[in-house]
Amino acid sequence: MVQRMDSSLRGIKEIRQLRKRAPLYWANTAYGPAQDALPFLELDMEDMRETCARLDRFKTLLVRLFKELEPTGGCIESPLVPVPRMKENLSHRRLSINGELYVKADHLLPVAGSVKARGGIHEVLFLAEKTAVQEGLLRLEDDHAVLAKEETRKLFGRYTVSVGSTGNLGLGIGIAGAALGFNTVVHLSAEARAWKKELLKTKGVTVIEHASDYSAAVKAGREAAAGDPMTHFVDDERSPLLFLGYAVAALELQRQLDELGVTVDRAHPLFVYIPCGVGGAPGGITFGLKQVYGDAVHCVCAEPVESPCMLLGMLTGLERDISVYDIGLENKTIADGLAVSRPSRIAGRILKHLAAGFCTVTDVELLSSLAALGRTENMRIEPSAAAGFSALEHVISCEAPLRVFLGTDPLSVNSTHIVWSTGGGLVPDEEYRAYTARINGLIV
Numbered sequence: 001m002v003q004r005m006d007s008s009l010r011g012i013k014e015i016r017q018l019r020k021r022a023p024l025y026w027a028n029t030a031y032g033p034a035q036d037a038l039p040f041l042e043l044d045m046e047d048m049r050e051t052c053a054r055l056d057r058f059k060t061l062l063v064r065l066f067k068e069l070e071p072t073g074g075c076i077e078s079p080l081v082p083v084p085r086m087k088e089n090l091s092h093r094r095l096s097i098n099g100e101l102y103v104k105a106d107h108l109l110p111v112a113g114s115v116k117a118r119g120g121i122h123e124v125l126f127l128a129e130k131t132a133v134q135e136g137l138l139r140l141e142d143d144h145a146v147l148a149k150e151e152t153r154k155l156f157g158r159y160t161v162s163v164g165s166t167g168n169l170g171l172g173i174g175i176a177g178a179a180l181g182f183n184t185v186v187h188l189s190a191e192a193r194a195w196k197k198e199l200l201k202t203k204g205v206t207v208i209e210h211a212s213d214y215s216a217a218v219k220a221g222r223e224a225a226a227g228d229p230m231t232h233f234v235d236d237e238r239s240p241l242l243f244l245g246y247a248v249a250a251l252e253l254q255r256q257l258d259e260l261g262v263t264v265d266r267a268h269p270l271f272v273y274i275p276c277g278v279g280g281a282p283g284g285i286t287f288g289l290k291q292v293y294g295d296a297v298h299c300v301c302a303e304p305v306e307s308p309c310m311l312l313g314m315l316t317g318l319e320r321d322i323s324v325y326d327i328g329l330e331n332k333t334i335a336d337g338l339a340v341s342r343p344s345r346i347a348g349r350i351l352k353h354l355a356a357g358f359c360t361v362t363d364v365e366l367l368s369s370l371a372a373l374g375r376t377e378n379m380r381i382e383p384s385a386a387a388g389f390s391a392l393e394h395v396i397s398c399e400a401p402l403r404v405f406l407g408t409d410p411l412s413v414n415s416t417h418i419v420w421s422t423g424g425g426l427v428p429d430e431e432y433r434a435y436t437a438r439i440n441g442l443i444v
């Protein structure tokens with residue numbers, strides 16, 4: 001596939017860097033004021049409000065289906081945690097920030113243990129509500145706990161929810177879908193970890209393994225579902241429902257920052273670092289944060305050096321029409337959640353003007369941040385979820401002109417930094433130990 005690469009692409013300095021698998025920070029040249037972009041997008045704050053209202057309607061049902069949701073009364077939320085020791089750890093590497101550092105701990109999200117508990121579960125709930133209303137078993141104003149009745153579960157069992165995934169989205173959709181009574185089918189790409197497959201099978205999910213990559217698994221799932229009115233395919237490359245499930249995390253974060261008394265405005269900017277696969281999660285979160293904070297927030301997406309599909313699509317302007325294989329990369333990374341060769345079109349359209357920058361991260365950096373976070377803050381995350389720490393390091397160490405975001409400076413004492421830790425809650429002990437052993441082996 002390398003031979004397909006256009007010679008004009010070879011001339012781009014950043015592409016030469018990407019081909020070398022050397023970490024890169026690219027300040028988005030199309031980044032601009034939020035008001036120049038938001039009015040032209042197909043989603044808005046009203047969609048976010050509807051999404052919140054839908055999640056609210058399901059709280060009573062979710063508490064019945066998942067014991068772990070009792071403490072939050074059915075809300076699927078994660079804590080915002082200050083990480084002072086991790087901040088101090090940066091200084092060992094002669095990097096420093098003057099503002100506070102927090103982790104938005106989505107690895108602790110209940111039910112699915114990853115950010116997919118936001119987007120994925122929202123889409124399953126949307127489908128459940130729509131189906132039950134159509135079949136005359138529910139009105140929107142009814143207590144949705146009635147959906148736990150045997151009669152409804154039988155009805156849902158006639159419907160199939162399917163999805164293509166590198167693992168975590170499959171876990172989110174599979175666990176939630178099966179709990180509601182849907183027949184569930186998960187198409188997994190080659191990267192998917194064995195424990196994720198096993199866990200899905202114990203939940204009664206049908207797992208179809210593909211020897212190919214993520215885009216191929218999605219395509220297979222999409223085609224298998226096409227034309228079948230009883231199958232709903234959760235399309236990670238196209239779905240606005242997934243996207244909105246991620247976006248409303250911004251309202252949760254706003255509430256948490258308010259509770260902590262953290263001011264966010266132009267004089268007190270917020271910097272948010274988010275791992276990026278197909279772009280749905282970082283795209284949704286960025287979109288939501290821009291709705292809430294406008295130009296006071298700046299989001300940076302991080303991808304593995306082997307799978308920088310969003311950066312590549314943005315840099316070349318080719319979006320989904322170029323894949324990481326086209327520039328000679330192999331999409332092989334320890335970050336299974338980010339091993340994606342082409343970005344989602346909807347996410348790309350939204351990130352185009354709203355993301356401040358994009359960067360790449362090596363597997364060694366991922367494992368090193370994973371181990372440091374475990375050691376200093378006792379937080380257990382998976383490799384994909386560690387990418388945000390490298391984004392933070394890129395931003396604070398890049399050249400001064402690149403470091404200025406719409407006139408605000410991340411090094412200012414008034415800046416707040418949030419690294420989004422997107423997954424790891426369900427990682428088995430032995431798997432986690434293998435990650436830390438690998439990095440310890442590399443360090444000593």
Ligand SMILES: *Cc1c(COP(=O)(O)O)cnc(C)c1O
Nearest residue numbers: 168277278279280281337422423
């Ligand atoms: C899916 C996932 C991401 C990225 O989400 P996309 O929507 O694919 O960009 C990041 N981290 C983890 C752990 C994930 O599972």
